[in-house]
Amino acid sequence: MDLQPYNNLSRNLALGVIGISFIPLLLVGGLIFVQFSSIYTEKVYAHLGAVVDKHLETIDAFLAGKQYEVLYLDKAFTYEQLTTPAFLERTLKDIQQQYGRVFVDLGVIDASGRQVAYAGPFDQLGADCSEESWYVNSRDSKIAISDVFLGLHRSPHFIVTVNNSDGLRSWTLKATIDFLAFGNQVENIRIGNTGHAYIVNAQGELQTRPRSVETQALSMVASRTVQRPHTTPGVLIERSLGSDGEDYIVVSAALAGADWKLVFQQESSDALSELATAERIALLVLVAGALAILGMALFMNRKLVTRFRLIDLRTEMMNRQMIEAGKLASIGELAAGIAHEINNPVAIMIEEAGWVGDLLEDEGREMSCREEVERALAQIRTQGVRCKDITHKLLSFARQTDTRVTMVSLPELVAEVVNLSMQPARYARIEFSLNIDPHMPPIKASPTELQQVFLNLINNSIQAMEQDGGTLIISCHASPDEVFITVADTGPGIPEANLSRIFDPFFTTKPVGRGSGLGLSICYGIIHQMGGTIEVESTVGHGTSFNIRLPLQRSDTFQGGNS
């Protein structure tokens, strides 16, 4: 059998099933994942935005509180009071008591930039501040916050200044705020492994200490701004590419009290690490699903193709049987025609021989060759009868015999046929072994045809065992819808080369004159017409067995049997 079409079919089926299953799987999986990832990213952005917003408020409040404190001092006390060293000293102590050591010092600077009063740990009384950037920058506004600087004391701090005047003179009250206390507020913002916050001034200079040296050296290039609805005004979320090649989420917001910006940055892979986990799980599920589909497709495919092959095989067998049946039918028609054409001349021949015989009786008593003529006439008659037998068999083969269908009891029919064959079987030293279920239901068939089948099979078996004798086994039994008949012998068997041709019309291995080669063809034709099958099994040296299966039609479904 050519397997190429099945391999092609198998491949196409597998590709089809895999394609049809994978495309929706990937589409749906991809869509869900994209949707999930966008929702999740939104959530992360919202969270970071909220964290920054909250801290912004805290820091704003801290700064505003400090500013307010200085503003309060400025408002509450006169220039004279503030420039009294003891008073200033006491005031510093008071606020340090209240706020801890956040306030480092207090000082009053006159219009010329000279520090005219000072309370604090350093010796700054009389210092000229007119050149100091924080002083210069603070001139234009009532209240100002300087950038963070190390100043003279190598300690990070920033200065809150309040400008005031009373008509006679103007002065500036300054307070130095310990940056460490403030920086803690910012540095405490930590999320994940890499998320941290810092403050930069208007020029982008760091005002707090980021958590690592690397971050200090890092420069960011914003790749895109994330537009989010409901973001607190002033909070800007950006995706930026760091100079280290990492992708960062940068959230920044301007502080209200100063020209500073609170910046929070986190590596996006860290911020979205759970998304990555989800991504891995989804991929795993997808791969598992794909493998399951693949396995299923291959399994189903194999089953289907096997089934197709079986169906094709069965169809091919049926086609072969149809051809066989068609061959038999056309040969049958031909045979019927031939039989008729031959019967007439043979009849004349026999009658003529009979006539010669008649004449011989009267006239030829003294003929010297009388015996020879009588022998010749007998031979003509014998051969004529042989021709007749052949033509009658041909006609039976063409199913011109009694095909009337009735309900037939197989045990009875077999007994009749066996009785007919008893005599020749005895001569050949053949024993019958019958294994027939006496209670089997009757079958719908032509008794004449069934007799013919049994007679042909039994005669064949007897002829096969003629030389050495043997056993002829006939068994019949029924299942609920089939009848099984076996006619087996212990004869010499049939060579394998002949087995495939055994049902072919005119195929015979018997000596010329002993077999027409039609017996088994007739059996085959009859059994097939009844909707059954006949098969042969044979082992050389052990015997041959003909196995017949006939469909069982119960008498209650049988109608018009004698039509």
Next chain:
Amino acid sequence: MSDASLLIVDDEPGFVETMQKRLAKRNMTAHTAQSGDEALRRLREFPEIEVIVLDVKMPGKDGLAVLQEIKQAFPLVEVIMLTGHATVPSALEGIQLGAYDYLMKPCSFDVLTEKINEAAALKRRHEVEAAKADGEKA
């Protein structure tokens, strides 16, 4: 009983001639015909004919049609169908149409003569019965 008068109808001249000679040798008067129409003519010509041996397959009118006509015109004459091509339906039809028997060629001459004699006897019996019935009517 070997003096039956009969008619052999067959399209094979060789067959009818030989049969005629062999039957004559057994004291049977055999008329012959090679077609259905000829058979009907012979029947009218020789009313003594008791039995007809009739072929089924013949050119022109076939045996079964001839049988029908014979049985209509000469209901008492017995007909034996003899054919080289016997089929169950044709045999059945023949018997239903009133044939005495249905034989297959080539048929043993002895069997045939036996059948002829039986048919002739039957015909005579029927004739007697018919005559009796006529007498009773008269």
